[in-house]
Amino acid sequence: MKADKTTTITTSAITAAIAAILASSALIIPVMAQPAYTQLVQASAARTQGSLFLSVTAASAIPRFPDNFIQSVLVFGYAWVDTTTGHGIVAAIHPSFRDSNQNPAAWHTHTVILTSGTSSSNFCIQQLGTSQAGLSIINNKLSVNIATMQSGSISPNVAASFVVQPDSGCAATGLGVKVLSTAGIS
Secondary structure: OOOOHHHHHHHHHHHHHHHHHHHHOOOOOOOOOOOHHHOEEEEEEEEOOOEEEEEEEEOOOOOOOOOHHHHHOOEEEEEEEOOOOOEEEEEEEOOOOOOOOOOOOOOEEEEEEEEEOOOOOOEEEEEEEEOOEEEEEEOOEEEEEEEHHHHOOOOOOEEEEEEEEEOOOOOOOOEEEEEEEEEEEO
16 A cells, blocks of 8 residues: 555644644543453454455444543554554544544544554554445444455454554654454454
8 A cells, every 4th residue: 555645644634633632631541441342252354346344343342432441542443454564444433533534533444554563562553544434333243344445455364452552662653553452354
C-alpha cells in the first residue's frame, strides 16, 4: 500500500488531533482492568471477488458505544493483520477525538501499516489510512465487510484486540499499539 497525498494528510491530521488531546489533558486516565470483550476467542477472514469479510468473537458482549474501559484509553479496537507485511484493517472506537466521516463517535474502520515496536508498545503505527466498511456487532461478535478496493490485497493471518497509546519511540506517528489478546485466523 503506497502512501498517497490523502493518506499522508489523514495521518498528519490524526496525529495532530491526538497530540492536542494529550497536551490539553493534565491527567491521562490509566488503563482499567481489561473487560472480557478484550479477550479473543476466535477470528476469521474470507475473501470473495470484491470483498474481504472479517470477524472476531470475544469472550463477552462487545459494547456498541464507549463504556468506562473504552473511555479510559486513547483508542480500543480489533485488528486483522498480515504479519509478513504489517498491513492490516482495524475496527476502532475512540470517543476522545474524531478522525472518520463514517461513524466518527463510534466503531469505524481504518487501514494500517505496523512496524516493530518499542519497549512499551508491541508495534508502532507507521501509516494510518481511512476506509469505508460495513460493520456489525451482535453480542460478542464483531464483523466487517470491506470492499477490496478499500482493503487492498491484504491476507490477514492473525487478529488482535488492542489499545493505541502515545509512544515517542514510534517516529512516524508517535503512536504505539499494545496488544491485549490474539487469535489465529481460521
